[in-house]
Structure formats: C-alpha cells, structure tokens
Amino acid sequence: MPAAFSGNRLRLLLCLSLSFSLSGGSPADPTMTTQDVNKSQANFLTKMQAGLNESSPEHMMATQTVNQQTQGSPSDHLTLGHNISRPGVSGTSVEKNITLDRGTRIELSCRLDNKYSHLKSLQVTWKRGNETVRHINKTETSWSIQLRISDNSKLGSYSCTVKGEEEISAIFHLQVPKIEGKEKPIVSYEGDTAVMICKSFGYTPIAWTWYMTNGSEQIAINDTLLANKYVIHRISANVTHMKILKLTKEDNGVYWCEAAFELGKSKGKLKLKVLSFMVPLKPFLAIVAEVVILVTIIFLYEMYSKKKEKSAEAEKEFDQIEQLKSEESNGLENSSARHRKI
C-alpha cells in the first residue's frame, strides 16, 4: 500500500456512528431513538445490540472495501473510528450484521459524529450491490433509508458511502439467523444410537429439516418412512434432535439441519463418525498389559529384595549368637562375682 506522508497532507479523521431503528407502521422520524419503539421490538432491538457486538471476519472485508474505493482518490491514509456502537474498538471495522427472522420494517442510518459536523459538501449514497436506493432521509448529521423486508430477496448488504474530500463507506449485512452445528465430529459405535442436536439462538424457526449427504447431494431425511432408523424430535421451539438408531458404517458422513424462517433458510453442519468396537479396545488392552507388567515387576522386585534381606539377616544372626555365647560366659562370671561380693 503506497502510504507516503508529507507534512502538508491533511489527515482526515471521520467518525461514523452507525445506528438504526425499527418502526412499526408510522413513517420513521430520522431522529427517532430506540425509546420510541414498542416492547417486543425493543426486546428485538436489545437482542440485535447484543448480536452486534460479535466480531466478524468481515473486519478484513471492510478494510478491503474501503481500500478498493479509496484507491482512485488522491488522499493517503484514512482512519475510521467508531464511537458509541462498539466501545473501545477503534480502527478498521465499519460493518454491522443485522439478523432478521421475520418480515419487518427497518431503518438504517449513517450518522456523522459531532466533531465533524463542520464538514460541508458531503454526498451520501445508499446502495445494495449495484442498485442505488433512493428516498434518503437527510438531516443535519445523518442520512437514513427505510426498508420493508418482506422476503428473502430483500436481504443482503446495504452500504452507505459518504463522499466528501474522501470516500468512506459503512455496510449493513441483513441476514437470516445462523444455525450452529458442531465443529467436532460426533463419535459413535456400530449398533449404538447417535443423537444430533441443532439449536437456534434467540430466533424460533418455523420448521426444521434434516439432510444427509450422499456423495454431493443432500437428501432430506423422512423419519416417518424410516421410523426404525431415524427419529426426529422437536424438543423445544429452538432445539431439534435427531436420533439415528442401529448405526452402521454407512451412516458415516455429514449431516445438515436446516431451519426455515420467514425470510429464508439457514443450515448447520454436523459430522458423524461411526467406529467399530475394536478401535478403543486396542488402547484398553495396551493399558491393561502395562498394569499387569508393572505389578509383576514390583512383586518380583519385592521377593528378590526379601531374599537378599533374609540371607543378610541369617549372617547377622549367626554373628550375634556367637557374640551372645561369649557374653554369656562373661556374664556368668560377672554374676557369680557379684554373688560372691554380697
């Protein structure tokens, strides 16, 4: 990156604060804050705020986007800072993920921090891909758009680009809730039962479907048809269980759980590994053999050292008996001497 600085070049610091608000049915006021939203939406909002704190790999993407757009411009270094929405993090990230599971109205706004309100002649464009969004609501410091998200086609990445002396953009990613599968494979044994669980965090799907992978195809699992093999249970609104009975080696592979939301579908990946019982048996027998060997060694060593002790003691005993005999004869003399004295 050709980042050459000279003393006269201006380093522009733009602070963007990204905010959005939800509206029920009335036209949105650009300055409306979250306090005006009704309860269910407020809960929705707090969940979103929580969700917004996740760090995404799109950090890299954001800088890439920025770099791509600024490549043509004559400026040098741009630093983007966040304030309110991401406390403590300053730097490169200008993206936000917004999770939606049902149709709603949403307002996205790009707001300039008060520090830079002095900047004039700023042009803001809102885009989705190549499509430009019209109807931008403008205020002194913010530019926002209202969207009605009713189906999957409206989801995507919306970006606001601020063109002044430099160009900066911020991106909102509107997406369906993600389903987490399991990264580590589930290990089970032939003839045993395996249980696979998929959870949706915070959002209730309309329906769950399970797929298994055959080669490169994904085949839906019909549990009524194969009731003695697959049992699918919806434990609670957000959790689904699939039990695979009487496992065989063929059941090895990748499985998908798909959650259907109003606005689209989302998949989670799970891996199943079926082992034969010989696999853990080998380490088991190895450890048992080690135990038996160690115990035998310890007992043999003990018998050996006892033998050594016995032979050493036998010698000692012999010497002591000799000593006693000699002392006895001395003692007899002494006691008889005492008797005589008295």
Place this chain on the structure above:
Amino acid sequence: MSPSVPSDLGYVPPDGGWGWAVVFGASISVGFAYTFPKAFTIYFKELQAVYSISYSQIAWITSIMCATTYGGGPISSILVNRYGSRPVVIFGGLLCGIGMVSAAFCTSILQLYICVGFITGFGLALNLQPSVIIIGKYFLKRRPIANGLAMAGSPVMLCTLAPLNQFLFDNFGWRGSFLILGAILLNCCVAGALFRPIGPATASVKTQMAEEGKGALKEEVTEDAMEMSSPTNVPMENKTEEEGGKDCCEKINQYLDFSLFKHRGFLIYLIGNVLMFLGFFAPIVFLAPYAKHIGIDEYSAAFLLSILAIVDMIARPTTGIIANSKWVRPRIQYFFSFSIAFNGTCHLLCPLASGYTGLVVYSIFFGLAFGMVCAMLFETLMDLVGAARFTSAVGLVTIAECCTILLGPPIGGTLIDTFGDYKYMFIKCGAVMVLAGTFLFIMNYYNYRMLAKEEKERKDHAGVGTRQGEMQYSSKTFN
C-alpha cells in the same frame, strides 16, 4: 507433639527408603480419588443428550460418586485394620476398573448411577483411605513432607486427567472413553502393589535380636523382650489370636475404634473440619461461572482454574516442607488453623476483586491457601491421634465430612439463585472458614496446654514408678 516423642506404632518407621515409593503410589491413588469426579463432568453434555435428561439428573452421578468415596471411609478403615493397605488398594483399583468398563456398556441412566456412581465411587474410597494410612506407617520424622507430596498428586492428576478426558471423548466418544478410563483406573493396582506391608511383626524380630545381642542378664533378656513388645504392639490381628471370648463392643472397637469419640483432639478436629468443609469446595465449583458472569470469556475462565491447579501443585509439597521444620512441627495445629482462616479471608475479599486481573490474583491466593489446607488435612489428624489409631480415625472423619462436603456447593448454588449475586456465596464460604479456623486455633491452644499438663503428670508418675521398680529389681537379685 514434638518430633522427639516416640510413635505408638511399636516400631520405628523407616522415614525414607521404600517409603518414597509408597509416597509415589499414594499420590497416584489420592490423585485419582479426588480428581476423577471433577474430570468426569466433561461427559455430562453428551450423556444428557443421549439419555434425554436434565442437568440435575446427570449431576447425581458425581454426587453419588463423591458420597460413596467419603461414605465408604469406615468400611475402608475396617478392611485396612483387618488386611492391611495393599490388598485393599488392589481390590479398590479392580473395582474402579470393573465399574468403568461396565459403564461403557450401559443402556440407561440408572445403570450409570450404579456403575459409575456406586461401584467406581466405592473403589475410589478403597483407594483413598489406605493410601493416607500407609504414609503414617512409613514416616514419622518426615511425615509432613510425605503427606504434602502424596496430596500433591491431586492437582497433578487434575491437570493431566482433564485434557486427557477431552482427548478421549473427541476421539472415542463416551463409550470408548469409559472403556479406556477403566483401564487407566487399573493403575491404582500398581500403586497398591507398591504398598509393601510394614508393621511391628516385621520390625519386632529385629528388635528382639538386637536386645539379645545387647546382653544384660541372660535369661531375663528374652523374657523382657517378649513382655515389652506385646503390650506396646497394637496390631489388631495378634489380639484376635490371643484373646478368644470378647464381648460385642470390644469386637467392633477392634475393627473401628469408636473410643476415638472420647479423644479430645479427635473431637476438636472433627468439629472444626466438618464446619470447614461447608465452605471449602463451593468456591472452586463456582469460580468459572462467576468469571463468566462478570463478563470474562470461557477460555480465560477455564484458565483461572488452571492457575489455581498449578499454584496448588507447588503449594502442597512446600507446605509439607514448612510443616516439617522444627519451628512449625510442634505447633502444626496452629499452622493448620491459620491456613484455614487465610483461605476464608481470600473468599471474603473475592467480591472486591474487579476484572480479570483481580480474579487472577484471587486464584493465585486461593490456590495457595487450598494447597496449604489439603497438604495438612491428614497430617494434623495423624498428629492428634497417633499413627496407630489413625486407621479408624480417618474412616470416621470422612463419613462425618461426607454430609457437609455434599451440602456445600448446593447451599452456595441456592444462595446464588436467591440473591442473583455471587458475592453472598463467597461471603458465606469465607465466614464459615474463618470461623472454623478460629475455632480450631482456640481449641488447639487448649488442647496443647492439656497435653503438656498430662505429659508432666505422666513424667512425675513414671519417676515414682522407676524408683519403686529399682527397689524391686535389687530385691530380686539379692534373692
């Protein structure tokens, strides 16, 4: 008790030699007994899913295991009194192995309760008590060091078992892991094999010959040796052979010494420890959840426990060495009460810790205090009741502690749920332990004074007795 007072074992413990191999074996046994329930919690999530049960139902497994390990204490003591440490530990190891191997083939949660909870728990009980008992038989002068080293097996084993369990689970699933864990637990048999029997039977032969070789008067030498050795030797096996008809109470006493309940030192220890265990384990159980509660991520929270384990590992042998020094050993009970109170103070100060660094500092001090208390837990009991009666004492103490150990974490959990704040749990644990420490300090001060008084009286009586004996002796010879 100063180290110069002879033991009541009837022989002089070697204080080294094979004793260090015994310490190594004891650390393995003790390590498995204390850490196996904790390391087992890794399997909970999977077992919950497989058997479709709630967390509290699955947590019963470790509760049953802990309860059986501590509750099986008296049975352990009786068996050791009868057969000695070695066969009991080997049998215990086999039981653990059988328990876990059968658990690998379980099809219901009830079977898991029995296999993992009862059978393995009882096997661990048969491992824990005999290991602690045999240290008292092999060491006297260096007993605190030996105890500290043996108890250090617990954090070492925790650091190895926890990641090992995770590795086994990732590669073999829960059934395969249980099978392999069964084999690993069989290593307790190896520890048991190291527990070579030692006792007055083996030692008295040597003392007899030594006395013969000394040569005072010829006939009286052997007779005196026999008379002296039988009253002072208190092996229970000999008594059964000599005395035939005894009444019921004496027979029970011979296997499990209930007369300990009249022993002042034992009662002090029992009350103090039972009180202490109410607040001993709860902070460890709730440290990671508390860390997550104040916003620390999962891995850093787990790292706190690792810090605790590492500090604990170093603290235990160090405490053993300090406790063995000539300044501390005569007043070891004070050192023990101080460490309990120190532990309590740490908990009381924990709510003041803010952020991750505060919790790290707390973990370090907690690890230090925890190690100090654990290292001296059995040493102080041995110090109070003596090595001969320790066998029964440890059984009775563990079954009494069983209740409070099991009650501690649930009470803490209830406090957290009621108030929604962890600080009340820490305050409760801290207060209970400071109280226990102070109680032990005061009562042991009283006990030391009474012991000194009794010692003085005994010496005066002995002085009178020897003078009388001398007169008898001279009259004999004149005959």
